[in-house]
Amino acid sequence: MKDVITIACGQFQPVFGDTTANLLKVKDFVEQAAANLIIFPELCASGYEFKGHRELQALALAPDSSEIRCLKEIARDFRTHIVLGLPERNSGKVYNSSILIEPSGKTTIYRKIHLFDREKRLFEPGNAEPSVVRTEIGRLGMMICFDWIFPEVVRILALKGAQIICHPANLVLQFCQRAMFARSVENGVFTATCNRVGAESRAGRTLNFTGASQILSNRGATLAQASDEKEEVIKAEIRPAEADNKMITTLNDVIGDRRIDYYKSLIV
């Protein structure tokens, strides 16, 4: 396990429907970042605003697709861990998913459990509790965009030992960027939110995405911050093991101090 690693966010504007162009951008940014871990936006393989199910099905990727194989090669060639959002086709259903690709070629999928707005009409919601992946650079958790507003998600990942939250996003407001401070501090974890930039005018409306991707420390410090509008890579050096120290005073463990006997209402 490495002591110090570099993590990055590759903030860009996907070209709707052009998976090849988007994966080339991913490769470009992986090379430019030269990081141990790089996070890309939600649905950045495809773009966001699908006109309907047919278009979504056409652009969805299966785990054994040539595109995923291509991403595995990139992760291997650059010895990096890649987290990236894609429409994932599986048994005829399409999920709003995030894939973690390790240099070894091992992949892990997380399927967004809290769908936002029109996504509810397009995607199958995720069907599993968020889980944590042990890698050679630390224990990683994934969530996607709107999952941020449910404190349960990062909490569950932290309880399962996550050190770094990998958070692909397509944010149209900047509420999330403001709130992630709380997620880092309340759980003592590193968070890396990678948002997209640019506008998408499709399906009769225009969405403007708000950039401002950010990497926060386990104590809530802003380690790196992208602009609102530019495509760019941001990076930070971190020690993932620092997230294992949950003591915020000599007497307070921000996880261990939880009073679960008095939290019963949370899941009824």
Place this chain on the structure above:
Amino acid sequence: MKDVITIACGQFQPVFGDTTANLLKVKDFVEQAAANLIIFPELCASGYEFKGHRELQALALAPDSSEIRCLKEIARDFRTHIVLGLPERNSGKVYNSSILIEPSGKTTIYRKIHLFDREKRLFEPGNAEPSVVRTEIGRLGMMICFDWIFPEVVRILALKGAQIICHPANLVLQFCQRAMFARSVENGVFTATCNRVGAESRAGRTLNFTGASQILSNRGATLAQASDEKEEVIKAEIRPAEADNKMITTLNDVIGDRRIDYYKSLIV
């Protein structure tokens, strides 16, 4: 039930050990605020830095004490709801508590369930799940200072129908003030954090409190914000019923969209 109410925070510097002076300040600020609900800081009846158990026992107030009777009179005379922090003596134990006093004289106690730092050596921790009080001005929930860092607290209060979170505090950093945005937004509730100001040099150390009391809307907007250092009353007009609307898009209910089937790890 009133449609529109005024809520206030009475930010001040308690005089350590002088309960009478502190309650006179409370009365003063109640009169000045002319609000339907006013929140005061944590432990503002006594001050914060107790040298030890003997001093704490001496300054702790019983629910039937003359001081609480005096507060009931103030609430009745000014037809207001008061929330205020005090060391509460009960069956020989002392809790870091918050009391809600309604104009009718009805009182409700909340005992802090997450104690901060040295408080663990002084106070008995609260021993009940946070609950919600139905009043003529809306459904109120209470939490105290460090409870903020546990998203479970406001979440439980919101699940139980709270519209307004009354939050007495003695904050030495400004992490909380920054994070309360998330608490409001993720639960769709109004929050009123009343912090104290000034320094206390006792028990061999000096604590500096950070003021910046704030009232946030159910959508995270800052409705009122106090200075870092001054004693002052801040106020906002709100419609408590707005907190019953949890829809943040036409398809997203920030409470109803919770996926509790996938939250089991929260309480194991």
